[in-house]
Amino acid sequence: MSKAIKPIAIYLPQFHPIAENDQWWGKGFTEWTNSSKAQPLFKDHYQPHLPADLGFYDLRLEEARLAQEALAKSYGIHGFCYYHYWFTGKQVLEEPLQRKMKNPKEDLPFMMCWANENWTKTWIEAERDVLLRQEYSSEDDEKHIAFLIPYFKDTRYIKVNGKPVFMVYRPNLFPDIHKTIQIWRKRVQEAGFPDFYIGFARKSVNEVFMDCFDFAFEFQPSFSDTPAAPKATIWERVKIKTKKISGKYAPPKVIKNDYEAYANHQMNNKFNPKVYPGITPMWDNTARKKNYPFILHQSTPEKYKQWLRHIADNFPWEKASDSFLFINAWNEWAEGNHLEPCQKWGTAYLEATQEVIEGPSKTSLK
Template sequence: MIKTIKPIAIYLPQFHPIPENDNWWGKGFTEWTNVTKATPRFEGHYQPHLPSDLGFYDLRLEEARIAQEELAKANGIYGFCYYHYWFNGKRLLHEPLDRKLKNPKESLPFMMCWANENWTRAWDGNDKEVLIKQEYSFDDDLEHIKYLIPLFKDERYIKVNDKPIFIIYRPRLLPDVKKTISIWREEVKKAGFKDIYIGFAQNGEHNFEPSTFSFDFGFQFQPNFGSQKNPIEFNTTFTKKVIRKIRKKLGLSIQYSNYYYNYSDYSKIQKSLGYKDNIYPGITPMWDNSARRKNNPLILHDSTPEDYKEWLLFIKENYPWSTLPENFLFINAWNEWAEGNHLEPCHKWGSKYLQVTKEALK
């Protein structure tokens, strides 16, 4: 019998203003700024994605964070995985988690994923302009883990066999990830833990066996377009002639990529790829980052709660749950609104994605 599956929803904290974003994008910028600017790129394109039940929240507010947690608990979400932004001791977007840590009323379990990449102007298409560079050193690795250890000691922090979980989003960017992990393991043990349970986001860039780089596990980061064995056919709704016409009307470059994928087709291919040892399963309810990317967005078109539920049920019935010490299922994401990627209720679907998550995994 399958033990209880524990869905972990990836959580974006960028829904409150910070001085850096004020500097780079204008006073008061938050993720909602991109969300509300989105427009459909073609006939039948679902944009903008606008929140319903929770509204345009500010994550500095206790009421907003508690409402999120209550909604998650009511629909079977076990915990949140917060993106963690650390640049040689400088943190960004830490306010929501900092406030949660001080508030016992926010009881939902949590873990952290280090978003260890340069902060660039990707939102206006200039990926090459670096706003904050991610520098690496073993001294910084030591300072980083010393900062994390008090968080690991929080009773709400998710642990596996008394080992706190920590995830690196892009391990290949580290010059010597094995050495970094070794430093972290040593310090965590000094702090009284058995060890750290260290993982990474598996995708096309990071498609390796976890032990190769001293990891304990990976998880499927969905969507993983790099995992496609064969290209998904360009949806016939979007002929090249129509796309060219739309892009010209919007003032965009006529160059385009065939990145308008059908969600149902994509999920079928993902199901056909099977599962690997030491890699927790992952899923996305929907995906569309055209709110962030003016050029070459990636879109999973025509996603529905029914298709998502079918994929969830497939994972539930086919993943070899006994191979890993926990039954985590990583859902990307709880609230990536500017990537059209959210379990939180929206105007089009209401709370259906949450409802089917609860139904499928109960």
């Protein structure tokens, strides 16, 4: 491997109150509200996921953001990929990144991914109940890229050969993604950049790579790309009686995938140098989807490290434009998906990441 791997940790900014969440979910709602209430659904189910070193932080505070960046840097994380929320000019959860932009002390490199989905009541399985709707148009494409260019000009913004890196989460939702990217490229070049480096989140190995994009990254876990399941040890649907709803008991359907089996399945897939590799340390969205959670059960730092080492040793880094490795995620606590230290594992996942990326070091798994 000739290139030094650059781990990019996906970053969720929903750890501070906003007016919209106050209205929809109750005063003071943040991501901690759901994650701290989660309960185990079966034997050996790791819930709730509770923070350790950084505590229940508020991302409006400079001290919290600086502590995150210091922790990330100390374990070799190259940068954060901030979820960006834009609804025809309306922004939500923008405050942490806006405050970083004004604060030179927050010097960790960053990029952005537009989470271009409708906001719905997905946490209570009411995905048809739309809270904020995405509307696409050429006019909005122009307005959006004009808003983004000042971020791209920031010296901390991650670029490839001078081209700012930007991603969209769901390219299939655009009425004409080719036209949108054409507009964006033109405006980025007019702003003085050599070009745009535009990518998307690939959810499945079967997802078509559209030629208007420069790259994709593996979004892990890939819910549609899971092991065949003749054995309950690999894939198990668990039914558990819960509270009465409309006079009847509602049995949740828990999709419980063994983490090691899932990782082994992913390791059998072929790499594409235009699709940067992705990995997840663990996943359990019980806190968000109480009735239909997807769980990667029995994740450990050692199993994660084996998957990560496979990626480091086998991805064709020399053929890729850069050496990004996307880790989902830095702080998705309500999805049980985080590199940030928790009360069960401490910094073990960060240590595993550093050991693989930088080689044997002074850190050791706890």
